Amino acid sequence: MNTGRMHLTATRRVAVVGPTASGKSAVAMAAARARPDVEIVSVDSMQVYCGMDIGTAKPSADDQRAVAHHMIDLVEPTQEFTVAEFQRSYELVTRGIEDRGHHALLVGGTGLYHRAAIDHLDLPGEWPHIRAKLQLEAVDPGLETLYERLVSVDPLAAARIEPTNERRLVRALEVCEGSGRQFSSYGPGLESYPPSPVVQIGLMWPRDVLATRVAERVQSMLRAGLLAEVRRLAETGLSKTAAQALGYKELLAYDRSEVTYDEAVDQIIVRTRQFAVRQIRWFRRDPRVRWINIEHDPVAEVCPLVLAALV
């Protein structure tokens, strides 16, 4: 059809995964600088928001000038963003990269977005009015009633969802009622890891070292002006999704005088550390990830492997 087709077999996709503060971006940047035909694709649920720069550890303007970056600054922070939108944009972006005969280097820590991209998850649609109705029912008749309904409508989905998990319960029913199809009928589920042409390289640190890196990074974000950034964004308001970003959420609470500054900072560090652990737990389930135990320098220790995977 076009030259993109011809390049398909020649281009590679490599993904750098791992927890926050593990050095993924630095590795990717080094690899892209060494290979002019590499373009970086951010796989990060918060870097898509314009203006949320410091707190999301977004690549610097210089880095973005030096190397093509994608999936960054896609929407205003007043807007919502979802996996489905990420998936759609990702398809367009990677097609463009391949048309140019370039390689896509996926970098980021949002596990679900990686799965949506790499495994082309069959995401069910959205039925906001049904969801709104269900959210009300979750309060009034209660979760028990909703769960029983899911058990009768989609037993398999019910078996995979804890009765107290309102969010997933509502979503499953929303899909069942909205699509007329069982929620569980969409794809094989996240526990299935089919073979993929995407080479995934994971950065792993000892837990205590990672905790130190997280604390240091939070402090360095604060020194770089995170509070001012949060206050600037607060003027126009943040969407529900953007407002829950680590660092932003806690500093907004501080500005509402709900916590002291020191408490807010402590919370950012603790929650970021917990997030990092959750990321590790997500990615380590994927048997396709090749893990590298970092000793000292992520760039020196991982960049050569990334370049090798790019052929």
Add this chain to the structure above:
RNA sequence: GGUCGAGUAGCUCAGUCGGCAGAGCACACGCCUGAAAAGCGUGGGGUCCGGGGAUCGACGCCCCGCUCGACCA
């Protein structure tokens, strides 16, 4: 120096009348298909400050000591 209070899980603290020690947070582990930096679940943890005493039995009562805090000198 004296009086009073406190000392229990990594942290902050509950613990009735003496009957095998509890919560929240932290931590560990699991789950996750349109909020995913979100959401949900499971679990391991104790010299009850130390020593002595009365009691069938003490975290709890009595005595001695240690540490911290407040107040009085």
